[in-house]
Amino acid sequence: MFMEQLIEKYFRPGRLPHIWCPGCANGIITGALVKAIYRTGLDKDNIAVVSGIGCSSRASGYLDFNTVHSAHGRALPFATGIKLAAPQMTVIVITGDGDAAAIGGNHFIHAARRNIDLTVLLYNNNTYGMTGGQYSPLTPTNSKASTAPYGTVDRPFDLAALARGAGATFAARGSAFHAPMLVDLILSGIRHKGFSLVEAVASCPISYGRQNKLGDAPAMLKWQRDHAVPAAAYEKLNDEQKADKFPIGVLHQADAPEYTEEYAKIIARARKEGGH
Amino acid sequence: MSLKIIEARCKGCGICVAFCPKQVLGISEIEKVKILNASACITCRQCETRCPDFAIFITEPVPTP
Ligand SMILES: Cc1ncc(C[n+]2csc(CCOP(=O)(O)OP(=O)(O)O)c2C)c(N)n1
Numbered sequence: 037m038f039m040e041q042l043i044e045k046y047f048r049p050g051r052l053p054h055i056w057c058p059g060c061a062n063g064i065i066t067g068a069l070v071k072a073i074y075r076t077g078l079d080k081d082n083i084a085v086v087s088g089i090g091c092s093s094r095a096s097g098y099l100d101f102n103t104v105h106s107a108h109g110r111a112l113p114f115a116t117g118i119k120l121a122a123p124q125m126t127v128i129v130i131t132g133d134g135d136a137a138a139i140g141g142n143h144f145i146h147a148a149r150r151n152i153d154l155t156v157l158l159y160n161n162n163t164y165g166m167t168g169g170q171y172s173p174l175t176p177t178n179s180k181a182s183t184a185p186y187g188t189v190d191r192p193f194d195l196a197a198l199a200r201g202a203g204a205t206f207a208a209r210g211s212a213f214h215a216p217m218l219v220d221l222i223l224s225g226i227r228h229k230g231f232s233l234v235e236a237v238a239s240c241p242i243s244y245g246r247q248n249k250l251g252d253a254p255a256m257l258k259w260q261r262d263h264a265v266p267a268a269a270y271e272k273l274n275d276e277q278k279a280d281k282f283p284i285g286v287l288h289q290a291d292a293p294e295y296t297e298e299y300a301k302i303i304a305r306a307r308k309e310g311g312h
Numbered sequence: 313m314s315l316k317i318i319e320a321r322c323k324g325c326g327i328c329v330a331f332c333p334k335q336v337l338g339i340s341e342i343e344k345v346k347i348l349n350a351s352a353c354i355t356c357r358q359c360e361t362r363c364p365d366f367a368i369f370i371t372e373p374v375p376t377p
Pocket residue numbers: 089090091092093108131132133134135136159161163164165166167172
């Protein structure tokens with residue numbers, strides 16, 4: 037297969053060019069997703085892609101799987117329903133930092149707590165891109181936003197740590213610049229049985245980059261190149277060095293009972309003991 | 313010639329130009345990618361991998377999974 041054919045295979049016919057701004061990393065991350073799906077060898081019909089609302093969440097509309105473009109923050113409840121009704125299906129959630137960590141934060145921690153077998157691909161552009169650059173729970177402290185013209189005083193979540201604390205059994209972080217590694221991380225997330233978070237550091241040159249004078253699209257990707265450190269090497273840095281960097285790679289992996297499997301056991305028990 | 317450009321998709325963001333290790337690519341007057349030096353291309357796929365718009369491809373097969 038050629039790369040152009042691979043993209044065509046997983047995109048709905050006639051949907052490109054997409055609507056994302058010039059240099060927006062969302063296309064790089066969506067490309068990484070379909071490359072990972074190609075490597076799973078799974079049939080398109082056995083995959084569901086569910087997204088919330090935001091620039092990033094528009095990805096579901098371009099992709100040729102069973103797709104749901106749901107409501108802001110609510111991708112995980114929709115995905116949970118699909119997974120419970122059709123546990124054999126591979127369910128992938130596409131979400132933004134606002135979608136997953138702000139309005140959808142409660143759904144996020146509870147899906148993680150249940151360890152339901154979903155793969156969450158979170159496009160982290162540090163802002164509400166679609167609505168013009170308001171700060172999100174993943175906007176770094178002191179960054180400017182349309183709702184924080186002098187810089188935000190909020191501290192951002194470390195979402196991988198939050199997911200781990202809530203009970204997720206897989207958490208990874210990649211970046212658009214390190215796109216081939218991101219493909220590997222998404223593939224590992226899909227293969228992992230249980231709740232998997234793959235945070236993809238994105239770049240929004242328009243709603244976030246401009247306000248923060250981060251330069252053009254290539255400059256924002258170069259920033260990722262220069263500030264991402266493989267997780268093992270990151271652990272060896274001192275606090276001062278860590279402050280300027282972020283770890284990429286698999287950050288957490290564990291074994292725990294998976295929700296739909298446990299639920300199937302309850303159904304079997306209810307059938308037996310209920311006499312049906 | 314192993315580079316294919318789909319001009320209608322290109323938004324002229326310059327990412328492929330910035331990360332090409334061999335200065336094969338440039339941006340034209342109409343803000344689209346253009347090939348400056350095809351023979352220097354080493355088919356490393358740096359451009360294809362990071363083009364956010366699926367506008368540049370290497371016409372050599374990718375490995376089957
Ligand atoms: C219930 C509800 N509240 C608010 C909005 C407005 N809204 C649309 S997208 C968005 C934020 C998107 O930010 P994020 O999830 O980070 O995605 P991005 O656009 O950055 O990819 C908001 C607040 C909405 N659509 N629905």
